[in-house]
Amino acid sequence: MALRNLSKLKIHKFGIRQFSKEANLVSVAVNDKTGVATLNLQRPPVNSLNLEILSEISSTLTDLEKNKTRGLILTSKNEGIFSAGLDIMEMYKPDVERMKKFWTTLQDTWIKLYSCSFPSVALINGHAPAGGCLLALSCEYRVMFKNCTIGLNETQLGIVAPQWFISSMRNVIGQRQTESALTQGRMFKTEEALSIGMIDEVVENNEEGVARAAAFLKRFERIPPMARAMTKKYIRKETIENMVKNREEDLKNFVTYGTQPAVQEYLGAYLQSLKKKSKA
Numbered sequence: 001m002a003l004r005n006l007s008k009l010k011i012h013k014f015g016i017r018q019f020s021k022e023a024n025l026v027s028v029a030v031n032d033k034t035g036v037a038t039l040n041l042q043r044p045p046v047n048s049l050n051l052e053i054l055s056e057i058s059s060t061l062t063d064l065e066k067n068k069t070r071g072l073i074l075t076s077k078n079e080g081i082f083s084a085g086l087d088i089m090e091m092y093k094p095d096v097e098r099m100k101k102f103w104t105t106l107q108d109t110w111i112k113l114y115s116c117s118f119p120s121v122a123l124i125n126g127h128a129p130a131g132g133c134l135l136a137l138s139c140e141y142r143v144m145f146k147n148c149t150i151g152l153n154e155t156q157l158g159i160v161a162p163q164w165f166i167s168s169m170r171n172v173i174g175q176r177q178t179e180s181a182l183t184q185g186r187m188f189k190t191e192e193a194l195s196i197g198m199i200d201e202v203v204e205n206n207e208e209g210v211a212r213a214a215a216f217l218k219r220f221e222r223i224p225p226m227a228r229a230m231t232k233k234y235i236r237k238e239t240i241e242n243m244v245k246n247r248e249e250d251l252k253n254f255v256t257y258g259t260q261p262a263v264q265e266y267l268g269a270y271l272q273s274l275k276k277k278s279k280a
């Protein structure tokens with residue numbers, strides 16, 4: 001097992017090789033036998049998505065695409081939390097230039113994950129609110145631990161999920177369920193998420209989760225990759241094109257709306273409530 005930069009990735013025959021980016025906010029293990037890459041989020045304590053981890057996820061996805069990976073398992077090193085979603089500190093009392101870079105990097109990450117040519121599975125081994133849920137919804141299949149929660153809870157924070165967050169959910173669970181879930185900012189327990197089709201399977205532990213994720217990816221073993229990738233591209237085309245066409249406006253909305261005093265107040269109060277909870 002060697003630790004190197006993923007951009008130097010070469011496929012050898014057997015075994016699993018680990019790669020970490022310089023800052024180590026993500027690590028990647030490639031199974032040489034199957035060509036499947038496991039991308040671990042590892043930003044303690046809760047894998048909240050700040051500019052730096054998003055940059056690493058984004059560049060890793062570029063590397064995986066270049067290296068013709070056969071499949072992706074997206075998961076967390078921090079069992080119990082898949083990802084706490086966007087780092088609220090990127091939005092609270094922001095430096096506007098950084099805020100713009102942050103949002104642009106989130107857009108890039110979503111485009112790459114949503115449109116990747118290889119099959120993707122989220123192994124949701126912990127809670128997945130908001131941006132964490134978005135990452136999971138962008139994959140093609142979702143396997144989730146028991147006793148966790150998932151959902152787009154933005155309205156509870158006094159903020160609004162952008163159109164492409166909404167489309168990502170609508171494409172999985174449909175219009176009616178999405179409207180109901182998002183207007184309430186509802187977080188679903190694992191069994192509830194399964195019952196509405198937000199996730200595909202429930203697992204007891206990591207071993208079972210990895211096995212179920214691998215079983216999903218194995219379904220494509222005999223499907224010509226090009227035919228598979230083109231089909232996925234056609235199915236997701238409209239959602240991606242809408243986002244790309246509107247990304248400048250989306251960035252503008254994020255900055256304009258996000259810096260309003262009322263929104264800042266909501267975010268500040270929410271941060272306080274999180275901190276109080278962790279001190280109780």
Ligand SMILES: CC/C=C\C/C=C\CCC/C=C/CC(=O)SCCNC(=O)CCNC(=O)[C@H](O)C(C)(C)COP(=O)(O)OP(=O)(O)OC[C@H]1O[C@@H](n2cnc3c(N)ncnc32)[C@H](O)[C@@H]1OP(=O)(O)O
Pocket residue numbers: 045046048081083084085086087088089091127129130131132153154157159160161162253254255257258259263271274275276277278279
């Ligand atoms: C602003 C612009 C508005 C509009 C413009 C248009 C569009 C904008 C759309 C913006 C979209 C945003 C999507 C998001 O992702 S927002 C983030 C939503 N995330 C959450 O609500 C999750 C909050 N966290 C939790 O529920 C729990 O932390 C969690 C269940 C994940 C884990 O619980 P646990 O008990 O294990 O840990 P905690 O003690 O709660 O947390 C540990 C420390 O981590 C801090 N923390 C938690 N989550 C975040 C976060 N998302 N960002 C930053 N920091 C976070 C928490 O405060 C604790 O810190 P300390 O007290 O230890 O300092």
